[in-house]
Amino acid sequence: MLTNDGPPTLDDVARTAGVSRSTASRAINGGLRVSPEAQAAVDDAVARLGYSPNRAARSLVTRRTDSIALVVPEPDGRILTDPFLAGTLRGVSDALAGTDLQLVLLLARPGEHPGQMARYLRSGHVDGVIVTSHHRGDHLEAELAGGKLPAVFVGRPFASDDAGLHWVDVDNVTGGRLATRRLIERGCRRIATVTGPLDMTAAVDRFAGWREEMAATGLPDDAYVEGDFTVSGGTAATQHLLDEHPDVDAIFIASDLMAEGALHALAARGISVPGDIAVTGFDDLGIAASATPRLTTVRNPVVEMVNAATSTLLTMLAGEQVPSAPLIMDAVLIEGASA
Structure with a gap:
């Protein structure tokens, strides 16, 4: 019988289960020093009464917030326009x-002081964190390395492997090589690249893959421009590239968003793709399929990466050991009509 007309209380659960209030509390908050019989009785009482623990009171006992943060050190507009970031948000939520x-979604704010986000994370507001789209200057790696807050990065950190950071990524170097090799196999010899922002490891690694493949074939690697992983940035970078290197016959572009912008820039100059200049991209998250012509690109397995990162974080929150080695997923070339 309930003690009042409101929602069931912890006292109601204890009375229904035939245990003390403290035993009921321990059973609901993790089962520490609770016999299997008492645990079963409390679980049954919770189900029968429809009891929901008070989160504030529960956190005082468990020192847990029952929340995790997805940290995206990018302006909020990017989460709506970048398919990788939107896919990451959906993936973690699912x-x-x-x-x-x-x-809890944490985005960069204009004028935010470096390290401000890291200080928030260390202040006990969340139990764990997944970080994606991080930059060298956002201070997240240094603040989270070796700390008590469980953290998993989607994307390789800049920090060395012995920094104690857990991360999941696609093999961006191999992906860059695959995209460049496809252009070489087509017969292109003056192959340029539009990189992503080089304060991000994905951009650094894809750039390295392009350079490695060019060197392996003995081709020059002087034609490159840094972009910003946006459509407008891809347009501007491609225009600059064509002005500086009008002899290019192919471009590896480090994201499909930038490749979309590049196609606009090429079309505006009357340059046909792939007739005059062949193009490859990176991501295959929807934009490649809708582009004209359809982009040849490298698959970025965001769903698999996010699922793996979230699974790793949940294992850490359960107090279990996780492998120290990163999980690196294979890069796969997706054929289109642009190369």
């Missing part, structure tokens, strides 16, 4: 379905 964990 991976938490069926758990009691809430998702």
Whole structure:
């Protein structure tokens, strides 16, 4: 019988289960020093009464917030326009379905002081963190390395492997090589690249892959421009590239968003793709399929990466050991009509 007309209380659960209030509390908050029989009785009482623990009171006992942060050190507009970031958000949210964990989304704010986000994370507001789209200057790696807050990066950190950071990524170097090799196999010999922002490891690694493949074939690697992983940035970078290197016959572009912008720039100059200049991209997250012509690109397995990162974080939150080695997924070339 309930003690009042409101929602069931911890006292109601204890009375229904035939245990003390402290035993009921321990059973609900993790089962520490609770017999299997008492745990079963409390679980049954919770189900029968429809009891929901008070999160604030529970956090005082468990020192847990029951929330994890997805950190995206990018302006909020990017989460709506970048398919990789949008896919990451959906993936983490889906991976938490069926758990009691809430998702907190942290985005960069204009004028935010470096390290401000890291200080928030260290202040006990969340139980763990997934970081994606990180930059060298955002201070997240240094602040999270070796700390008590469980963290997993989607994307290789700049920090050395012995920094104690857990991460999941696609093999961006091999991906860059595959995209460049496809252009070489087509017969192109003056192959340029539009990189992503070089304060991000994905851009650094894809750039390295392009350079390695060019060197392996003995081709010059002087034609490159840094972009910013946006459509407008791809347009501007391609225009600059064509002005500086009008003899290029192919371009590896480090993201499909930038490749979309590049196609606009090429079309505006009356340059046909792939007739005059062949193009390859990177991501295969929807834009490649809708581009004209369809982009030849490298698949970036965001769903698999996010699922793996979230699974790793949940394992860490459960107090279990996880492999120290990073999980690096294979890069796969997706054929289109642009190369």
